[in-house]
Amino acid sequence: MTENLKLFEKRFKSHHDSNGLINKYVQSEKATGESFEAMLEIKPDDRKKAIYVHTPYCDKICSFCNLNRKQIDGSLDSYAEYVASEFNKYGKTTYFKESTFDVIFFGGGTPTVYKPKQLEIILQSIRDNVKLSDDYEFTFETTLHNLTEEKLEVMMKYGVNRLSVGIQTFSDRGRVFYNRTYGKEEVKSRLKKLKDFFKGDVCVDIIYNFPDQTFEEVIEDARIVKELELSSASFYSLMVHDGSKLSKDIEAERVKLEEDMKKDYLLYSHFVAEMLREDKYHILELTKIAKKGGDNYQYIKVRNTGGDTFPIGVGAGGSVQGIGVYRMSKEMSFYSKQTDVHSKFGKLSGIMQFPIIAKKDIKDVLSDEEYGFFCEKMKEYQDKKLVLETEESFNFTNDGVFWGNNLSIDTIGFILEKIFNK
Numbered sequence: 001m002t003e004n005l006k007l008f009e010k011r012f013k014s015h016h017d018s019n020g021l022i023n024k025y026v027q028s029e030k031a032t033g034e035s036f037e038a039m040l041e042i043k044p045d046d047r048k049k050a051i052y053v054h055t056p057y058c059d060k061i062c063s064f065c066n067l068n069r070k071q072i073d074g075s076l077d078s079y080a081e082y083v084a085s086e087f088n089k090y091g092k093t094t095y096f097k098e099s100t101f102d103v104i105f106f107g108g109g110t111p112t113v114y115k116p117k118q119l120e121i122i123l124q125s126i127r128d129n130v131k132l133s134d135d136y137e138f139t140f141e142t143t144l145h146n147l148t149e150e151k152l153e154v155m156m157k158y159g160v161n162r163l164s165v166g167i168q169t170f171s172d173r174g175r176v177f178y179n180r181t182y183g184k185e186e187v188k189s190r191l192k193k194l195k196d197f198f199k200g201d202v203c204v205d206i207i208y209n210f211p212d213q214t215f216e217e218v219i220e221d222a223r224i225v226k227e228l229e230l231s232s233a234s235f236y237s238l239m240v241h242d243g244s245k246l247s248k249d250i251e252a253e254r255v256k257l258e259e260d261m262k263k264d265y266l267l268y269s270h271f272v273a274e275m276l277r278e279d280k281y282h283i284l285e286l287t288k289i290a291k292k293g294g295d296n297y298q299y300i301k302v303r304n305t306g307g308d309t310f311p312i313g314v315g316a317g318g319s320v321q322g323i324g325v326y327r328m329s330k331e332m333s334f335y336s337k338q339t340d341v342h343s344k345f346g347k348l349s350g351i352m353q354f355p356i357i358a359k360k361d362i363k364d365v366l367s368d369e370e371y372g373f374f375c376e377k378m379k380e381y382q383d384k385k386l387v388l389e390t391e392e393s394f395n396f397t398n399d400g401v402f403w404g405n406n407l408s409i410d411t412i413g414f415i416l417e418k419i420f421n422k
Contacts, residue, residue, distance in 0.1 A: 091129025
């Protein structure tokens with residue numbers, strides 16, 4: 001791996017880093033609210049469909065976060081009524097009436113900051129207006145400290161079947177650094193009770209590479225995930241964002257974290273090796289390890305394979321039938337029309353978020369010439385032991401998964417340069 005640490009000057013830790021690359025060659029076209037509303041009255045196509053609901057509120061702010069959220073300073077009654085009214089409004093459209101949705105995902109912020117009565121208002125509006133597929137996935141992101149049995153009863157009543165819990169780490173030192181509630185033993189106890197009570201998948205987020213994190217700490221995180229038999233663990237290297245509390249408090253540490261690639265890789269490797277040790281878990285996606293027979297993470301599959309994501313709530317973004325939508329406020333949304341180039345390479349980026357890249361899927365997206373360029377890059381990565389080729393697929397090695405977002409960006413950039421700079 002030592003030579004592979006020098007492959008790229010920096011490691012891209014998010015697939016979102018590829019979004020701006022396409023705009024260097026082709027600009028998105030403008031769209032309007034009127035064109036979006038008109039599209040919603042046309043019979044939708046048969047692509048997979050998800051709904052993303054954003055709650056831009058938290059009752060406690062994580063040290064590393066700069067997402068679209070703010071601390072609660074009053075009642076959420078009006079916001080709950082607003083979200084419900086959005087479902088009631090869009091539920092009258094042809095798009096909603098003739099669609100079957102595979103996924104609903106409540107993100108934030110912290111969607112479990114609502115009171116039980118507020119949750120009931122929102123979830124009833126969904127039941128009234130949304131038809132779900134037989135094998136639907138309905139997720140709430142949450143923390144442990146604001147999740148009560150009363151709230152869980154309401155959520156399960158309306159079909160919520162997956163929880164994504166922001167643990168970040170079980171390490172007591174790390175939890176202080178991330179400004180998390182409770183210590184390790186209390187977190188383990190609450191997760192056990194949650195698993196016993198909740199009828200669905202319980203998943204967690206793990207963020208590694210906090211300052212001075214040891215290999216023993218990241219291995220312990222993996223062991224606890226397995227001990228509790230959690231459905232999956234997302235695993236991200238710490239990203240210190242401008243505007244977060246952390247970026248102001250530890251500027252020196254921030255530089256250290258971004259430059260220490262070797263430590264980043266070794267922590268990643270220890271976590272992955274421990275998670276995969278007994279062959280009960282597998283790498284589902286570049287940043288997710290799932291229990292075999294457990295979490296399917298349909299939300300990311302819909303988003304990454306060209307499906308629709310209908311956005312509801314302030315701060316929500318998505319794409320519906322080729323029109324990008326971002327909800328800037330209750331009164332204002334921004335719209336853009338995806339070009340064929342954006343659609344094509346957005347799908348390619350999505351396919352490359354998974355460790356097994358089916359050749360058939362790539363051929364369905366790219367032209368023969370573009371597929372040839374794609375194979376050139378795969379051969380290059382194979383020589384560096386980042387990819388293994390089979391008859392039907394290109395498979396990332398564990399090192400390939402570590403560099404996965406870089407490989408995606410590098411591949412897309414290579415193909416775009418070839419076809420636009422002939």
